[in-house]
Amino acid sequence: MKIDFILNRKDVKVDCPPEKRLIDVIREDFKLMMTKNSCYRGECGSCIVQIEGAPVPACQVPIFSIRNKQILTIEGFSGTEKYLDIITAFKEANCMPCPFCFAGKVFSVDSLIDGRRSPSTTEIMSLLSEHPCECTPTSRFIEGVKIAYQNREIRGELLK
Amino acid sequence: MPEAYKDKRFITDYYSAGMTVIKILRAPVQRGTITSVYIPNLPEGTGVIQYKDIPAEKEISVFENKIPLLCDGNIRYEGEPILLLYGKDERELQILESEIKIEYETDYTILSLENYSQEQINKELNFSRGNIDKAIDKAETILEQQFTTSRQNNYDIDPQGAAAFYSKKKFEIVCATQWPFNVRDNIAECLDIPKKQISVNVPSMGKNHGGKLWYAAIIACYTAIVTSITKKPSICLIPKTDAILFTPGRAASIINHKTALDNEGKILSREIEILFNSGAYPILTDEILNRICFSAAGVYSTQILRITVKSIKTNAPPCGSLTGMGFYQSFFAGEMHCNSLAEAAEIGPLEWRLQNLATKQINLPFGWESKRPMQLKTLLTTVADKSDFRRKYSSYKLTAKKQNNLYGKKRGIGLALCCQGNGFTGKVEQNGRYSVSVRLEMDGSLIIYTSAIPDNMHTAELWCNLAGNILEIDSENVRIETADTELVPDSGPSLYSRNITVITQLIERCCNAIKKSRFRRPLPIEIKRTYRTPATTGWEPESFNCKPFSTISWGAVAVETETDPITLMTDIRGIWFAADCGKIINEETAKAEVENEIYRSVMNSMVKPPVFSYLKQNIPLTPVKSSIFFPVDIEFIKSRETKPGGIGELPDSLIPAALSEAISMALNTEIKNLPSNPKSLFRQIEHRKKVEAENNED
Ligand code: FES
Ligand code: FES
Numbered sequence: 047m048k049i050d051f052i053l054n055r056k057d058v059k060v061d062c063p064p065e066k067r068l069i070d071v072i073r074e075d076f077k078l079m080m081t082k083n084s085c086y087r088g089e090c091g092s093c094i095v096q097i098e099g100a101p102v103p104a105c106q107v108p109i110f111s112i113r114n115k116q117i118l119t120i121e122g123f124s125g126t127e128k129y130l131d132i133i134t135a136f137k138e139a140n141c142m143p144c145p146f147c148f149a150g151k152v153f154s155v156d157s158l159i160d161g162r163r164s165p166s167t168t169e170i171m172s173l174l175s176e177h178p179c180e181c182t183p184t185s186r187f188i189e190g191v192k193i194a195y196q197n198r199e200i201r202g203e204l205l206k
Numbered sequence: 207m208p209e210a211y212k213d214k215r216f217i218t219d220y221y222s223a224g225m226t227v228i229k230i231l232r233a234p235v236q237r238g239t240i241t242s243v244y245i246p247n248l249p250e251g252t253g254v255i256q257y258k259d260i261p262a263e264k265e266i267s268v269f270e271n272k273i274p275l276l277c278d279g280n281i282r283y284e285g286e287p288i289l290l291l292y293g294k295d296e297r298e299l300q301i302l303e304s305e306i307k308i309e310y311e312t313d314y315t316i317l318s319l320e321n322y323s324q325e326q327i328n329k330e331l332n333f334s335r336g337n338i339d340k341a342i343d344k345a346e347t348i349l350e351q352q353f354t355t356s357r358q359n360n361y362d363i364d365p366q367g368a369a370a371f372y373s374k375k376k377f378e379i380v381c382a383t384q385w386p387f388n389v390r391d392n393i394a395e396c397l398d399i400p401k402k403q404i405s406v407n408v409p410s411m412g413k414n415h416g417g418k419l420w421y422a423a424i425i426a427c428y429t430a431i432v433t434s435i436t437k438k439p440s441i442c443l444i445p446k447t448d449a450i451l452f453t454p455g456r457a458a459s460i461i462n463h464k465t466a467l468d469n470e471g472k473i474l475s476r477e478i479e480i481l482f483n484s485g486a487y488p489i490l491t492d493e494i495l496n497r498i499c500f501s502a503a504g505v506y507s508t509q510i511l512r513i514t515v516k517s518i519k520t521n522a523p524p525c526g527s528l529t530g531m532g533f534y535q536s537f538f539a540g541e542m543h544c545n546s547l548a549e550a551a552e553i554g555p556l557e558w559r560l561q562n563l564a565t566k567q568i569n570l571p572f573g574w575e576s577k578r579p580m581q582l583k584t585l586l587t588t589v590a591d592k593s594d595f596r597r598k599y600s601s602y603k604l605t606a607k608k609q610n611n612l613y614g615k616k617r618g619i620g621l622a623l624c625c626q627g628n629g630f631t632g633k634v635e636q637n638g639r640y641s642v643s644v645r646l647e648m649d650g651s652l653i654i655y656t657s658a659i660p661d662n663m664h665t666a667e668l669w670c671n672l673a674g675n676i677l678e679i680d681s682e683n684v685r686i687e688t689a690d691t692e693l694v695p696d697s698g699p700s701l702y703s704r705n706i707t708v709i710t711q712l713i714e715r716c717c718n719a720i721k722k723s724r725f726r727r728p729l730p731i732e733i734k735r736t737y738r739t740p741a742t743t744g745w746e747p748e749s750f751n752c753k754p755f756s757t758i759s760w761g762a763v764a765v766e767t768e769t770d771p772i773t774l775m776t777d778i779r780g781i782w783f784a785a786d787c788g789k790i791i792n793e794e795t796a797k798a799e800v801e802n803e804i805y806r807s808v809m810n811s812m813v814k815p816p817v818f819s820y821l822k823q824n825i826p827l828t829p830v831k832s833s834i835f836f837p838v839d840i841e842f843i844k845s846r847e848t849k850p851g852g853i854g855e856l857p858d859s860l861i862p863a864a865l866s867e868a869i870s871m872a873l874n875t876e877i878k879n880l881p882s883n884p885k886s887l888f889r890q891i892e893h894r895k896k897v898e899a900e901n902n903e904d
């Protein structure tokens with residue numbers, strides 16, 4: 047089955063079985079390896095991409111369902127101002143995620159700080175429970191997310 | 207995206223179209239025999255491997271234990287690998303799997319430890335010192351209690367798997383492992399080829415707790431067998447559910463304590479029996495028995511002592527190497543028992559501990575002469591003072607006794623004290639000649655060659671900083687080479703804080719040697735150092751009077767909780783942790799490590815154990831961290847030990863007991879099982895009510 051969609055702001059086409067998972071298409075057909083695959087059950091958060099601006103685990107998305115949609119992977123997101131809000135905050139709080147959970151955590155945090163108020167500790171903890179991780183201290187991660195929100199707020203992103 | 211991340215390849219990143227994919231077919235019964243196997247006509251490029259097809263050695267070795275690569279016809283646990291299918295992709299293998307017919311004859315199964323038979327005892331360790339009967343005669347109080355801990359599955363964030371490549375008569379194996387040389391040696395045996403024809407590379411890995419210690423060698427052997435047949439690259443990736451169920455978990459245990467106290471509440475004697483469920487194939491048994499024996503009686507002065515530890519074979523998946531193995535079960539039961547002893551002696555738990563603490567190492571149950579003073583009292587009073595333990599304990603105890611109503615959350619506070627043996631017990635370190643080498647290049651950069659896999663990015667950072675400091679090199683110019691068994695020396699398995707103790711020491715020794723000859727010898731200079739256990743170290747469990755580890759770390763914790771008496775859900779109000787763990791190289795990193803482990807331990811102590819059923823596949827992929835936030839206070843007290851010690855395993859030995867004690871106090875009950883989730887709490891409360899009712903009737 048041939049499917050057209052927009053990947054990292056470029057029009058692309060793929061020819062594969064309709065039920066092939068988006069995560070496998072991204073990694074195998076487009077060699078975008080920074081989005082990781084692990085549980086294939088939508089539970090570990092390592093395969094998150096943005097579909098039409100919302101974070102979605104790509105292992106739960108059959109390729110036929112994304113015809114003409116906008117997909118953004120971490121490779122396409124990196125370098126943007128929104129991305130920098132998060133990365134500079136992670137560096138400041140010393141909680142840079144490892145390469146395995148990097149994409150998932152960045153997209154999840156991006157959506158959490160896109161609201162109109164600073165995320166609460168409970169909201170951050172609930173985000174963290176969706177990204178099982180044993181290497182980032184919880185207190186630092188909470189701080190990192192709060193700084194990321196401030197960065198975005200300072201940039202006036204929220205007012206746009 | 208951080209530039210360095212672009213080169214980081216995890217095992218799943220090694221898959222590419224054209225590789226042969228391997229799928230494991232597992233046993234659907236817990237115990238039985240395979241009576242027939244029907245294999246359909248196989249399309250080209252696909253194949254099936256059974257036990258009889260394994261070219262040479264059909265078992266992998268892990269020190270003194272062995273475990274078969276595939277089932278030999280007798281099924282010993284549900285999910286045991288029966289055969290391997292290989293082909294071009296997952297879809298093809300699924301079709302093939304549906305056409306294969308395997309018939310079984312089932313047999314009765316033994317999953318639990320209760321009512322075990324003599325034949326199930328795989329190994330036993332006994333220790334006895336002093337006259338127990340005399341002590342019992344003199345005793346004012348005798349307390350007998352039983353504790354149980356459930357099996358705890360291993361959870362790794364990154365996938366488990368291996369890939370094999372073949373060219374120029376050599377096998378290149380990429381394997382997510384904590385012990386690359388064990389992988390190499392087992393493949394050599396399995397294919398009956400010289401070790402030099404195999405190189406093992408380790409891809410990027412997440413934090414691991416032992417799940418990739420020996421299990422990785424099995425997966426790597428699968429890929430090596432398939433590639434030796436097809437001469438094509440092959441890959442075997444373990445689905446997450448299988449990884450959780452079958453990578454070695456923490457063994458379930460039953461622990462019986464019988465303690466005699468004098469009229470002041472001081473210990474006269476202790477009898478401890480520990481049974482642990484090693485599953486169908488006991489692995490690392492000697493090490494586990496030693497560790498349990500060492501930690502069984504805790505850190506209290508005990509002269510008259512009897513300890514029996516038994517490893518019991520059942521039809522559960524093999525257990526073994528999970529971090530803290532042995533210490534976790536011992537300290538949970540031991541510390542909970544201490545609380546009951548304090549209660550029986552009508553003394554507060556803090557005071558009872560202070561009164562019974564070993565003040566010198568020679569007074570410890572496993573005592574030995576040491577010049578280093580014990581700081582257990584300081585540890586205990588540090589967490590007690592910081593948590594305001596005395597006041598909270600009295601106030602919560604009073605409230606708990608008065609409360610008959612179910613309104614409002616109930617608070618509790620618990621204490622625990624423990625130690626952690628760093629590295630393996632003497633013999634493993636003595637028998638293996640484990641090394642590290644360090645090379646100072648002409649351009650001034652430094653390379654550390656070791657097969658030890660840093661547990662996390664912090665360990666790697668720590669090694670680079672340490673080497674950089676000694677040689678006055680910017681840590682950015684220090685690189686760790688763990689990649690290939692052909693390039694790096696065998697540094698042994700990465701477990702039980704060996705990375706912090708053994709490997710860090712070796713790196714330090716190499717760097718100090720380079721420092722001495724740096725301006726006298728031309729560059730590059732490469733120095734190799736091999737670990738030798740200190741002369742004082744030796745472990746003879748039978749005599750029980752020796753030092754089994756090169757260093758020991760000590761820890762104490764106070765945990766304050768708030769439990770809803772209706773839902774039995776618990777919130778943590780605060781955790782206060784103190785440790786004496788030798789030289790701290792980077793305090794910030796050490797604190798981060800402890801905080802992580804505390805969160806993980808809280809989660810493990812309170813979550814439901816996964817239901818084990820391979821067929822039903824009904825296990826949740828439990829998140830490692832709980833979604834509750836709580837403040838954690840960590841203090842490292844000034845240590846007189848000059849060597850660095852491990853800290854990562856202390857929370858696992860401390861939190862379950864302190865947390866359970868706090869919940870016990872809040873609910874005015876006695877918790878004797880782990881985990882302390884609402885369902886198990888409900889069962890324990892109901893059981894207690896029943897016992898009380900029966901006693902009242904009598
Ligand atoms: S692979 Fe785990 S959520 Fe998709
Ligand atoms: S930082 Fe990636 S799993 Fe923990």
